Amino acid sequence: MKRKLWLLFPVLLCNLILYARPPKTVNNFILKGAIANRKIHQIWLRYNVNNGKKVRLKTFVKNGSFLFRGFIASPVYAEFFFDNGPHSDLGFNSIFLSPGSMTVSLVKDDTEHTKVSGSVMQDDWYRLRANMPKPDSLFKDYGKWIEQNKQLDYNFIATHPASYLSPYLAADYSHELPLDSAEMFYNAFTTPVKNSYAGKAFLDHILKHKASAAGSMAPLFVKTDINKKQVDLRSFRNKKYVVLYFWASWALYRSNEVRYLNTMYKSYHSKGLEFIALSQDFITKDFREAIVKNGMGKWHNILLSWDPEFHSKYNINSMPPCIAILIDKQGKIIGRYMGEHPKWEKKLDNEGSFNDMKKKLAEVLRK
Missing domain, CATH: 1.25.40 (Serine Threonine Protein Phosphatase 5, Tetratricopeptide repeat)
Incomplete structure (x- = not known):
């Protein structure tokens, strides 16, 4: 009896291993396509899934036809790339995928004339686009x-x-x-x-x-400044008001905003105001020269360069305009303020002008 149980053990173990494996994802969409360009031999399909992973599928074109199969948890935006693969942003057509069976007619480099059927999300896009006004040829308006x-x-x-x-x-x-x-x-x-x-x-x-909006606690950081000293935002707690100034040398062209900020610094530094300037410059020479040229030497100057994680924490997306964030002694953000900027630049909520920041400083540091 013992021997029989021993012989069954490998079978039981194999079954346990099989059942322990994660279930294989079953394809839930089929995309049949046609492309008129006979010089295209392979097509890539790229889209994102919920865990942030980029999916890249490749198929070959045979007699002007191609086929993709895959799995998507829900309808998604997708892009076609031709021959060179999905690592280039050149030569792609965009569509919306939905679970089920779909067909697509492709014209290389011409998203406008890509035709998709069988995708609920694409149908929504077509209905929306049908109501969009057509621009005049000269884009006068x-x-x-x-x-x-x-x-x-x-x-x-x-x-x-x-x-x-x-x-x-x-x-x-x-x-x-x-x-x-x-x-x-x-x-x-x-x-x-x-x-x-x-x-x-x-x-x-x-x-x-x-x-990073007004009313939230400012994300903490420790950075090395231009003088190779550590700047710890936490160290200003219960001592100082702080202005975080996100800037770049190229964003200050024809701008007097730093001169204006310096008037605030001179007026309120003795009352407990500090400036931490965080530069987006990539070239150290440009960073150092801009500090001297704009009279920023008395501030805490930090070269951020490319730091997407830090920028994300403070919701800094582009430059110009430069952004100033005012933080109180408890480490709470009082407001976000935008520097000089083109007319087309839109203001987000909780973002006023540097004039608004000056008024706020006068209010909180008037004593």
Whole structure:
């Protein structure tokens, strides 16, 4: 009897191993396609999935036809690349994939004439695009045309909370959409849309925005300044008000904003105000020369260069405009303020001008 049990042990072990393996993902979409260009021999399909991973699928073109199979948890934005592969941003067509059977007719480098059927998300895009105004050939009223398209997108998001297209549209305006509006859009999304790749990405943007908005505690950091001294934001707690000034030498062209900031520094430094300037420059020489030229030598000057994680914590997305963040003695953000900037640059919520920051400093440091 013991021998029989011993002989059964390997079988039981194999069964346990098999059942312990994670279930294999079953393909849930089929994309059949045709392309008129006979010089194209292979096509890549690229899209993101919920864990942030980029999926790259490759197939070969035979007699002008091709086929993709794959799995997506929910409808997603995808891109086609030709021959050279998905690592180049040249020569791609964009579509929206949905679970199920789809067909696509491709014209290389011509997204406008790509035709997709069988995708619910793509159908939403077609319906939205049908209502978009056509720009005139000379773009004489380009600003008006952009604003009209934006309002159509906003209306679609507000009236289609169950569409997987809505979070993608919202993401296009994430850097100018006021925080309360972004939260209103997100909260209206259905649960499946919230759980989609685009829904989660939009929520991530909202959370990052909130983390560096007025009323939040400033993310802590320790950086080395131009004099090779450690600057620890925590060390200013219960002692100083702090202005974090995100800038770059190229963003100060034809600008007097640093001179204006220096008037604030001279007025309030003795009352407990410190400036920490965080440069986005890549070239140390440009960084050092700009400090001397603009009279920033008395500030704490730090060369950030490329630090996407740090920029993300403070919701710094581009430059110009330069951004100033005012922090109180308890480490809480009082406000975000924008420097001189082109007219097309939109102000996010909680972001006033440097004039507004000057008024706030006069208010909190008047004693």
